[in-house]
Amino acid sequence: MTTELQYLAWSIVLGLVYLMAYATAIRRQNGVEWATGARDADKPPQGLAGRLARAQRNFMETWPFFAVAVLLVHLLAKESARSAWGCEIYLWARVAYLPLYALGVPWLRSLVWVVSMIGLIMVLSAMF
Template sequence: MTADLWALAAAMLLAVVQLTLSSVLTLRQLGGAWVAGPRDEPREVTGLSGRFVRAHRNLLEIFPQFLAALFLVHAAHAAGSLSAIGAWVFVIGRVLYVPAYAFAPPGVRPICWTIAQVGIFMIVADLFV
C-alpha cells in the first residue's frame, strides 16, 4: 500500500477516535435518555465537550476533499511524492487540530486547519507535476 493510502487509513482512524470521544462526551453531558432517544428536541453540548464535538464535525466537512484529492491522483495514475507528503501533512494538521480546538488560544486552530488544507493542495499538485 502506498504512503498516501496509509495516511488515508490514519485519517479514518482519527475520525473513529474523534467520533468515539465526541459520543462519550455527549453522553456524559446530555445523558443516556437523550442520546438513546429520538432527539426531537435539539440540544448542543457546551464547553470542552462541545469543542471536541465541533472538531469532529469539522473533520467530517473537510474529509471528503481529502478523499476526493486522493481518488483523483490515483485515478489519474499521478500519485507520487507530493501526494504522499501532502496526505501526511493533512493527517498531521488534523491531529493537531483536535487539541488546538479544545485547549489552544485563539488563532492556533486556524493554523492547524490551514496545514491540513495545504496537504490537500499538495496532493492535487501531483496532477500537474
C-alpha cells in the same frame, strides 16, 4: 498499498476518533438516558462537547476533499513525493487540530487548520 492510500485509511480512523470524542462528550453532558433515547428534546452541545462537535464538523467539511484527491491521485497513477508529503501533512495537522480545538486554543488551532489545507493542496497539485 501506496503511501497515499495508507494515509487515507488512517484518516478514516482519525475521523472515527473525532466522532467518538464528540459522542463521549455529549453523552457526558446530557447523560446516558438522553444518549440512548429518541433525543426528542434538543440539547445543544456546550463547552467541551460543543468544541468537539465543531471540530468533528470541521473535519467532515475537509475530509471528503482529501479523500477524493487521494483517490484521484491513485487512479491517475500520479503518486509522488509531493502527494505523499501532502497526505502526511494533512493527517498530522488534523491529529493536532482535535486537541487544540477541544482545549479552546484559538490562534494555533487556526494555524494548524491552514497547515492541513496546505497538505490537501499539495495532494491536489500532484494531479497536474
